[in-house]
Amino acid sequence: MPEQPSSGNHGPDTGNEGMNRRSFLRTSAVLASGLAALAASLAPLRELKDYTSAERFFQKYYKELTPEEMAKILNRIENEVEQQYGVRPHVRDLKPMDGVEFVYAHNLTRCIGCRKCVHACVAENNQSRNPEIQYIRVLRLPHGSLDLEKAEHFYAPSSVPEEGYFYMPVQCQQCKNPPCVKVCPVHATWQETDGITVIDYDWCIGCRYCEAACPYWARRFNFTQPSIPKDKINPDMAYLGNRPRRQGVMEKCHFCIQRTRVGRYPACVEVCPAGARKFGNILDPKSEVSYILRTKRVFIQLKEELGTSPRFFYYFDV
């Protein structure tokens, strides 16, 4: 495209018999406005740097990175976040701990359906506020059945719990046999040794195969640039966890990797007012979840028949 205006520029130069002050000015004016319009029309290309940078483009696969390269990448991410949100985050690359396998247990008797976990998760994990990306969906089910066809997302009574209903939050089940990992064509998502299925947001190509493969509707796609108010950024970040995502990548619950891998509880556990959410290390026989799985009526892994073997268990009291 740029050749055309410049070849047009040659016209008056070569056939210059008629060249005078007036035609020169006229041609220059037309040319100048044309170039300005060209520049303006190419303006969207300026946004290209929001999508990729040379460093990110040539970044190696997560599992092949040396510690030095990772340090550089973390620094790059901190710079990018600071530039975009005006907050200097603390980004870490946390590794799984030895002898730890995370398991989640959810008490259906105690859950009151208040959805505090949903919003705690959004705040902790720097999820987009508009469009909304939420990792946890709280389903309201009528007593006496577990028919997901009767589940309701949009309940909005003045007070919960409601008579005749129980509530079942669904989030990533961190399957032992995860279908999402199998379908990923670029190995951008994989299962870590502590049981968390993670996503490398810099390696994801956004094909959404994993979203289609997940039987729990746990994966979320960034169809647009996520929007997070600057004062709502949580600066405690992890590379595989809650660092801000960009348009065109997948994300999902990662058991708050930035918290759990340093020993803290996930945000949803900490905020639950009813104590319905339990989290811990299943390899530790003294942990809460070990006790629950040993002694309580743990009745389901959701969609057990699919053979995904979730690490998320629902149980009842009594």
Add this chain to the structure above:
Amino acid sequence: MSSQTKTSLTLAGLVVIFSALAAAFLLNLWGRPAPLYPIPLVDTNFLDTATVRRSYADLARAGEDLSDFDCYACHEKGKPPTLRYDTNQNLIIPKEHSDIVMQHGSHGRNNNCFNCHDENNLTLLQTRDGHEVTFANSQMLCGSCHGPTLRDWQAGAHGRTSGYWTNTFSSAFSNAPEASAHAGTNGYWERSTVPAGREICVNCHNPHSPKFPGRKPAPGPHPLRAVTRLALAEEGSH
């Protein structure tokens, strides 16, 4: 047509095309669509990690007003208060304690203050078999009737836990910059004033009316275009 006119025409044409393109981009004709619906930010109250109630132990730890627990400011020592009942054997709650709603146990059967309070020393509690329990240790009183719940609570299966999921924190995380990480956060979950441990019964349950209180749910997912979805669902459920 002279070459100059031709040139001018070409240039003018190009100017028009590029101006149109520039205008189209400026007006965002096929660019990123603006968000269709403004979604309000969630009320930060829904992010609060505090428990439903505050126990005597919490108040004492925070150094707050404990005058509510100063029984002998009004009562006389060594003289057990008398309880009065109406004709239906319902406890008449004196107006000094009008904030108390007695709904512990069904059918109003648990209508005796001294089922739990010690009539001889109002600053203490007592189990039914006569063991004295302090206010700070009240879970043992609750557990004297609710045994299985106490067992679950002690194992961590009932109730809220704060702190860390691992007990062997120091060895695994000696190099974890927890302190700095905490300092930088917005304080959503930080409970630095509350040490790690289990919340006791009365942090969530009012002992006089222990049913867990209902509350307003946080807003659900924004339905966007599916605004009729809820209406349809409500219709279907009836």
